[in-house]
Amino acid sequence: MTDKHDKTKASSIVTQEPSSTRLIVSMAVAGFISGIIIIAIYMLTFETIKENKARELREAVFKVLPDVSFMQKLHFIDNKLIVVKAEGMDDEMIFAGYDPQRKFIGYAIQGKGPGFQDTIHVLFGYLSSKQNVVGMEILDSRETPGLGDKIFKDMDFVGEFSNLPISKDIKAVKKGKKTQENEIDAITGATISSKAVVRIINKAFNKWSPRLPQQGSEPVLEKQDNQ
Amino acid sequence: MATDSSAYEEMIKGLWRDNPVFVQVLGMCPMLAVTNSAINAVVMGLATFFVLVGSSFLVSSFKQWIPKQVRISLYIIIIATFVTVVDYSLLALLPAIHKELGAFIPLIVANCMILGRQEAFASKHNVKYAVMDAVGMSGGFMIALFALGSVREILGVGAFFGIDLFGTNFESWVIMILPPGGFLTLGLLLLFFNWFTERRREFLLKVAESDRMAYVDGDK
Numbered sequence: 001m002t003d004k005h006d007k008t009k010a011s012s013i014v015t016q017e018p019s020s021t022r023l024i025v026s027m028a029v030a031g032f033i034s035g036i037i038i039i040a041i042y043m044l045t046f047e048t049i050k051e052n053k054a055r056e057l058r059e060a061v062f063k064v065l066p067d068v069s070f071m072q073k074l075h076f077i078d079n080k081l082i083v084v085k086a087e088g089m090d091d092e093m094i095f096a097g098y099d100p101q102r103k104f105i106g107y108a109i110q111g112k113g114p115g116f117q118d119t120i121h122v123l124f125g126y127l128s129s130k131q132n133v134v135g136m137e138i139l140d141s142r143e144t145p146g147l148g149d150k151i152f153k154d155m156d157f158v159g160e161f162s163n164l165p166i167s168k169d170i171k172a173v174k175k176g177k178k179t180q181e182n183e184i185d186a187i188t189g190a191t192i193s194s195k196a197v198v199r200i201i202n203k204a205f206n207k208w209s210p211r212l213p214q215q216g217s218e219p220v221l222e223k224q225d226n227q
Numbered sequence: 228m229a230t231d232s233s234a235y236e237e238m239i240k241g242l243w244r245d246n247p248v249f250v251q252v253l254g255m256c257p258m259l260a261v262t263n264s265a266i267n268a269v270v271m272g273l274a275t276f277f278v279l280v281g282s283s284f285l286v287s288s289f290k291q292w293i294p295k296q297v298r299i300s301l302y303i304i305i306i307a308t309f310v311t312v313v314d315y316s317l318l319a320l321l322p323a324i325h326k327e328l329g330a331f332i333p334l335i336v337a338n339c340m341i342l343g344r345q346e347a348f349a350s351k352h353n354v355k356y357a358v359m360d361a362v363g364m365s366g367g368f369m370i371a372l373f374a375l376g377s378v379r380e381i382l383g384v385g386a387f388f389g390i391d392l393f394g395t396n397f398e399s400w401v402i403m404i405l406p407p408g409g410f411l412t413l414g415l416l417l418l419f420f421n422w423f424t425e426r427r428r429e430f431l432l433k434v435a436e437s438d439r440m441a442y443v444d445g446d447k
Contacts, residue, residue, distance in 0.1 A: 034308040045319035146404035
């Protein structure tokens, strides 16, 4: 019965050419409904996505700076680092980390640069007192799964950034060829990605180190309501 | 009862006989691009499942209002809407997985298997059959993705769902997780699939033949 029903409908479509108005109207209606659905899902998920991103960033700061229990965001404007509390993040911002006694420990600096496939977004912890990198976390990357993504999955590689002098530029060398203190072993099969991470860190460090205040005059931790 | 069994038939055909990957060789872009690990393959399969079932349902329900002249653009609008919904939902609910699949979720729009099902099936059949067909086809797609993803992850990384299988002495076949590994594995799987189908057909013929002989013998 359904077959017969379908057939009559099909033949009526073939014999009757729909008017152009009808074609335009059906496209417009479909586009309109689709637009409403897309905007609705965007608005529904917007808050969660923003929160996820903010939480990821916060967790990353605590990961790259060991023993930190407070942090605040610093914004570099007019040749000065000032404390900001607003949400959001841009390239001119870094984080300062403080211990439970509210004493300054170090900075978490972010850097972006081209990787093997797309931009890699790196966050690393820096102890100005020792001039050491103390932790590295990849915030965003599209490196080849199974190879390039070892820059954040291979714990040996990530671990190399846990105590790394950066007074001279860091260098990535072939695995096992490491001789200098400021060299790290690149990942086998992901040399380009490893070198990209190192290059991004060097670039970000060279950009930020002249901007950081003298030792002892780091910004004080300001009172925060929700910590 | 009769309609139920044929609806079931519509579903089952996508899993094996008309498998979108092994038989129709459709949807090759996600097939080769995201199958370097089993978990990526499964999530891609689930996303495709949602998009295909949703689009087939809508296309089939509205088929008398979709003018033939603009049908392709309308299908694409419907598919793209579902893909956007999946994209944002994954980003909000499973950010880690979204990070892995990243660029490939939006590309579901261009998966020719999905558009093909709308054009070849959903636009000509009623809702129940269209949904059953979509379930079967995306199921078959998922099986194929999973087979490819498992082989490539096991050989290329020496792990399955991220669990290490062979210990530290295993030298992984790096090529398997790179694009050439995808083509190689797919080719071998297609070979196996066709060989198996051929063998099965021969076997069935043989069985039919011996049945006939037994029948003739019994007649004597």
